[in-house]
Amino acid sequence: MRRNMKGFTLMEVVIAFVIVAVLAAGTLPALSNINRQSFQTEIDLNLPSVGQAALNGQVSATSLYQELADTTTTGAFELSDGLTKYSATVSSKGYSYAIDTLYADVGVGLGSLGAGSPFEEAGTASDEDTSTVPVIITPTVVEPTLGIGTLLDSKVCSNKGNQNGDDHTFGPGYVQINSKGDGFIEYGLTFQVQSSASDDNYVIVAIPGNTDLEGDCDQDCKGVAHSFVAFINKKQKSAIDNKVCKPKSNENGIAKLLSTSTSLTATEYGQGNGGRYYFPDGTATASIIYKYKFVAKIEHKLYWSMHFVIKFMPGTPPENQWVRIYIPGSSGEVTTEIPAVIGEETATTTTYGSAEIYAPYDAPIGLIAWDSITFDVSENASVTVKVGTDSMTDPYVFHATGPAKPMKISLRQYNLPPEDLSITFYIAPIDKTEPATINNAQVFYWTAAPSSP
């Protein structure tokens, strides 16, 4: 009988199991740690999220990971331009992750309002100042007592800037040089002084106070081309004729400024007592006459000349572009009125000043939010409104110009704290000769709806 040997013996199977067991035993340490490693991997993977959550203050949502992570730190650093930097660093088992974010304290979004209803009327604010201020001086009578002068000759000296030329007209006791509207005068006058025995011969120059130097005469007037008057005197008229339009600073013109109606003194430039006397740098809104009074030390020089080079400020009306030379008559007196700039009448005007109106407004009971401020603005009004509450250190400011009825400032978007409101109105007229007012100022707010009985 032949024995069938198929299959394994018990010993072979046992040996095989032993071998497998030995091999499997080698994997046990790795298997025992696989759970832990898996968890650690998950923690590491989520560290960025943990850091982000820490930045946003969501501690509870990620507390599990936060507890498992070794450290979590956050900090705030003020950068420039209103930026704040928040940082978080999270680490676990040697793996570390850092994340930053920035927050700007500007440009916040809209707030929200609850429901509410009624409004209450605030006070009425207005301001008007009707004080009267004269702006044009009263005509002045000047009465010199000496001297007799006769105008012998006149000449337009230059066409440069003198587009329309100049001319002169006579009035009682004076000769007036007119620019003819081009804002520029360059003109020469020659006249004779009959009495040379005295050096008290006067000439009075009246000019609107709007002359333009176009330069700086603080140190001296070197290089300043206008506006001035230059004097020359000679024994012979013929000696003056070729000098009147081109006097030099060392010419023997002699004149002395005795007085002026303005505190702005004329600047002298040139050698000795001759040369030029500059007019003050005026303004375009001329309303005052500057009066100059010169004495020419005539001695034995009977002929003298005055050379005017004057530029008027831009915007000077043509009727104010003149200069008058008052020459004493045979009586030795000038008995005429030196006119005001426009016309010969004294004028007054009414000006309206600015005003500041402070309007505190108590918070009503049940206040939820401030809604808006309305008020009526008249034509010609420039209104600035400052709005804040007790706890605000930096109030909001609004600006409006009239006319508007009503003008509305919406406060909802600013989410003002529900507490006492401070409103300050600043009112100023745009044209100070016209009134400017605001009135019917009202405050609107939201309150909790009254409870039902």
Next chain:
Amino acid sequence: MKKGIALITVLAFVLILSLLMVPLYVSVLGMTSTLRSIQVLPAKHEAFAAGLNVARTLIVDAQTPTTSTSIDLAQGPIVVTASLSRSLESDLSLQINCKGTVTPVEKMRLCSAVNYWDVTVTFKDAYTLTGTAVQYVMFQPDKDYVYLLDFKEGRK
């Protein structure tokens, strides 16, 4: 002959096994990539959020129609650029000129405007966020309102 058939059978078996491994390999690669991108998400989102806040300050303080800044964050640098695209009621030059009005309130501006800005936030030179900001120019520079609209990632 039998040996040859056996060899072919083994080769075919190996080939089939290899083909079966391909989707497995692709899946593992996809999982790895997904995990990496998930890990980057917080960094990117926080960088973009920071960039939008920077844009607000840039626009409020803008002195020119185009303004830009770069700031280093722990997760990488961001570059924020804002350029004025449209303006209503006023223009930027007028807005700038309006600063410094002294009375009655210091720094008050006597003009108002609505300015539209194109904003770009770039993170690590790799991720880009673009959108529009609307600036309501108020009468005080630090009271301007800046609203950020329609921001999308990766838009040209």
